[in-house]
Amino acid sequence: xxxxxxxxCSPNGTTGHIAKIIEAELERAGITCLSVDLGKGDDxxxxxxEVEKGNMSLFVGSPVYAARPVxxxxxxxxxxxxxxxxxxxxxxxxxxxxSGIALYDMGKALTDKGYTLIGAAKSAAVHSMMWRDxxxxxxxxxxxxxxxxxxxxxxxxxxxxxxESPRSIPLSDLAYQPEPVHAEMEKxxxxxxxxxxxxxxxxxxxxxxxxxxxxxxxxxxxTLTPYPxxxxxxxxxFQCVKNCPETAITADLDQMGDYLRSRAQEMNERPFTxxxx
Ligand SMILES: Cc1cc2nc3c(=O)[nH]c(=O)nc-3n(C[C@H](O)[C@H](O)[C@H](O)COP(=O)(O)O)c2cc1C
Numbered sequence: 297x298x299x300x301x302x303x304x305c306s307p308n309g310t311t312g313h314i315a316k317i318i319e320a321e322l323e324r325a326g327i328t329c330l331s332v333d334l335g336k337g338d339d340x341x342x343x344x345x346e347v348e349k350g351n352m353s354l355f356v357g358s359p360v361y362a363a364r365p366v367x368x369x370x371x372x373x374x375x376x377x378x379x380x381x382x383x384x385x386x387x388x389x390x391x392x393x394x395s396g397i398a399l400y401d402m403g404k405a406l407t408d409k410g411y412t413l414i415g416a417a418k419s420a421a422v423h424s425m426m427w428r429d430x431x432x433x434x435x436x437x438x439x440x441x442x443x444x445x446x447x448x449x450x451x452x453x454x455x456x457x458x459x460e461s462p463r464s465i466p467l468s469d470l471a472y473q474p475e476p477v478h479a480e481m482e483k484x485x486x487x488x489x490x491x492x493x494x495x496x497x498x499x500x501x502x503x504x505x506x507x508x509x510x511x512x513x514x515x516x517x518x519t520l521t522p523y524p525x526x527x528x529x530x531x532x533x534f535q536c537v538k539n540c541p542e543t544a545i546t547a548d549l550d551q552m553g554d555y556l557r558s559r560a561q562e563m564n565e566r567p568f569t570x571x572x573x
Pocket of ligand 1: 311
């Protein structure tokens with residue numbers, strides 16, 4: 297019996313939406329599928345155990361943050377055992393600025409483990425920092441066409457999983473940014489980008505200590521002592537700002553809109569949604 301796991305992090309839900317499409321395709325083919333949302337207190341250890349036993353295919357999904365995959369996804373990959381018996385397919389959701397080198401980063405970390413890269417996909421998504429913007433980048437994405445491209449990707453990967461000798465793709469297929477852009481992005485990281493992100497502020501008078509922020513935080517970076525405090529583990533997903541029922545947590549995200557739009561124009565990345573198989 298073939299087995300697969302879909303492991304992803306999805307603070308705003310789009311990567312999770314793509315994961316569900318992939319899971320449905322696996323189930324349709326009768327492949328037993330483990331699903332792990334790394335943001336829900338699960339670090340994927342049971343998937344790691346299954347990979348150790350062998351005979352496992354892995355889909356690994358991340359949102360693109362500052363051109364790279366998010367830390368929980370790279371931490372999960374770093375804990376995987378080395379093996380030459382694992383088929384992998386990374387996927388990303390990106391907010392119409394640039395999908396950066398996130399697929400390349402994930403593909404490299406996975407092939408460094410000895411895994412066989414059998415495909416990868418990127419899907420356009422609404423930019424998760426722009427929920428207050430009237431015209432957010434990636435508005436309405438992923439749409440039906442994006443979803444159908446992802447479904448096609450998943451069904452082709454399923455066929456590879458089912459085949460006797462699945463054809464791999466070269467890692468260089470995922471280095472699709474122009475060379476100077478790729479080199480520039482190698483120097484970017486979320487840690488560096490954090491310094492340029494709008495700071496979060498807490499209004500203690502509005503805060504009711506309802507715990508929504510700490511429950512929603514995908515990296516457990518918020519503790520209430522007795523008011524929310526943000527640790528350095530924060531990945532700047534801003535879900536605490538977006539979901540605080542009392543608007544006690546704020547960040548001046550409006551200032552980002554113009555910068556993100558001009559960066560998107562400069563990058564002009566097309567197509568938005570695509571796969572490599
Ligand atoms: C801190 C931060 C950084 C981001 N960086 C990028 C980026 O470099 N390029 C891009 O196109 N979108 C970027 N986005 C947008 C997300 O990649 C996009 O909205 C994605 O769909 C979010 O995935 P999720 O819905 O699974 O959380 C960023 C969002 C956040 C919050």
